[in-house]
Amino acid sequence: MSSLSEAPGRTVVAAVIGLGSMGLGMARSMKRAGLDVTGYDIAPTAVDRFIADGGRGAATPANAAKDADIVVSVVVNSAQTEAVLFGAGGVTETMRPGAVFVSSATMDPAVARDLSQRVEALGFHYLDAPVSGGAAKAESGELTIMASGSPRAFDTARPALHAMAGKIYELGDAAGTGAAFKMINQLLAGVHIAAACEAITFAAKQGLDLDKVYEVITASAGNSWMFENRIPHVLAGNYAPLSTIEIFVKDLGIVQDMARSERYPVPLVAAALQMYLAASGAGMGRDDDSSLARLYAQLSGTQLPGLSGKPQS
C-alpha cells in the first residue's frame, strides 16, 4: 500500500459522513483544499445543503465512501460510528484498500480501541481524531484535532487533517489516546459551564450588575474559557443552541461511566451531570448548554436578563 503523501499528483478522494454544523464545515474545508469530497447524512436536507454548495451527495455511507482514500466520520457517538462502519450500507463495504477512517465522535477510549482493531483487521487504517473548536472553526478549517493512530493512518489522513485543522496534536500510535484527551477536555468543559451558570445566577440572586460581574471575573483568577464564552449568552438572554445541553448529558455520562469502571471518583462531574439531566428533564435538552443558568434561576426564583419569571423553552 502506498500512502497518499507518496502520490502527490493524484486527487485525494474523501467522504464525510455526518453533515451537521461540524461535518458540513469540515467537508467544505476539505473541498476548498482541493479534495474530491462526497457527503452523506442521515437527514436528506443536510445532504441537499452540501449539494447546493457545489458538493456531491450520496444516499448511503457506502455510496459516499466508494473508492475513498479518507473517510471522515462526524457523527454523534460511538453507536453511530459503529453503524457507519459496519452497519448495512456501511463504509467498510466500499472504502479503497489501505484507506483511513478518521473518527471524530467523542467516545470512551476503550470503544475507540475496539473499533480501531476491527477496522484494521479489514485492511484499513484508523485514526482516533476527536475535534475541538466549534462550528465556526470547522467552517474556516481551523479546528483543533487531538489524534492518535499508526504512522500510516496519520500519513494517509494528512491531506484531510491539514484542510480541517489549525492545530493537530499527534498523541501517539495507539487509538484511544485521542479519545482520552478529548474526555479530559469535556470533563473540564462540562464542569466549567455548570460552575459559570451557578455563579452568574447566584450573582443575579444578589442583585449584582451582571455585566460588571462578567468584566471583573474575566479579568480575575475565577475565569475559565467557558465562562468567557458562554456567559454572554446569559447576559443577552439568548439560549439558541450553539452547543446543546444533550451534548453534555452524553459526554459527562461517558466520563462518569469510564470513571466508575476504573474505580475513580468524580464528584464534580457527578454534580454537574445531575444539573444537565435536570435541565434536559425540564425541557431544555436541545437548547444551548448555557441554559443551566435558566435552570438555576428556576430553582431559586431568580430573574435573569431576557427571561420572565417562567423560563422560556
Add this chain to the structure above:
Amino acid sequence: MSSLSEAPGRTVVAAVIGLGSMGLGMARSMKRAGLDVTGYDIAPTAVDRFIADGGRGAATPANAAKDADIVVSVVVNSAQTEAVLFGAGGVTETMRPGAVFVSSATMDPAVARDLSQRVEALGFHYLDAPVSGGAAKAESGELTIMASGSPRAFDTARPALHAMAGKIYELGDAAGTGAAFKMINQLLAGVHIAAACEAITFAAKQGLDLDKVYEVITASAGNSWMFENRIPHVLAGNYAPLSTIEIFVKDLGIVQDMARSERYPVPLVAAALQMYLAASGAGMGRDDDSSLARLYAQLSGTQLPGLSGKPQS
C-alpha cells in the same frame, strides 16, 4: 472633614493590620509610594520582618492606627476583622476622625454591611475592598481590588489604593458589593481548582502524558485560569503552600452558608467543598490547594509525579 485628596501637601499616615504574605507586600507597596506606614500582626515575628525592612511596628492594632488617615486590614476572616476594629486595643480607639477603614478580608456581604454601619456610626469611613492577585502582586503593588463604599471612603483611601493596586473596580457606594463580587470569584476559583485536580489525576489514572495534557488543555475550551496556574504544581510534585486548602474550606464555606440562607442551590460548590474538607481531614489543610490532586490520587490508587504510593504531607 477634609479628604486627603484635598490636602496633597501632608504625608498620609497609614496602618496595615495583618502582615502575612499579602499584608506585608501591601505595607511595602504603600511605604514605597511615600505613605507613613505602621504595621501590626498578631505574630511578633511578622512585625519584626517589616521593621527589618525599614518599616515601623506596633504592639497593638490601636497603637498602629494612632492618628492614621487610612487603616488597611488584611486579616483572615470577618471575626478577626471585627476584633481588629472593636476588640480590646482595636483601631477605632485611635484612628483620626474621618479616617477610612479599608477591609480586605474575604467575608459574607451581610457581615461587611454590618461592620460598615458600625464603623460609620463612630464617624469613620468604611471601604469594602477585597483583593485578588496573590503575594507577588501584593509585593509589586499590582493587586486587583474589588471595592465598594461611599465617595468619601474612596477619596480618603485613594493614596493607599493606588499604591497597592494595578486595577481598582469601583462597584458602587454600598458596602457588601465588593464582598459579593469576591465571593463570586471564590466560588469559581474553588470549583475550578477541584475540577483541575479531578481531571489531571483522572488523566494520570489512564496513563496519559501529563505534560501533553497540560499543553493540550491550556490551548482548548477546557482551560481555566486555575488549571493553567495550579496544575504546574502537580506536574512538579511540589505542594509547598502558595494558597492553602484551608482558604477554600473557609471561602466555599461562606458561599455555601450565603446560598443556604438565600435558598439558592450550589451543587458544584457543595461537591468541591467536600473535597477540600477531605483534603484537610487527611492532613493537607496547610498545604497548597493543588493538594486536591494528591487526595484524588490517594482515593483511586493513582501515581502522580513526585509522589510515592503514600501521599506526602
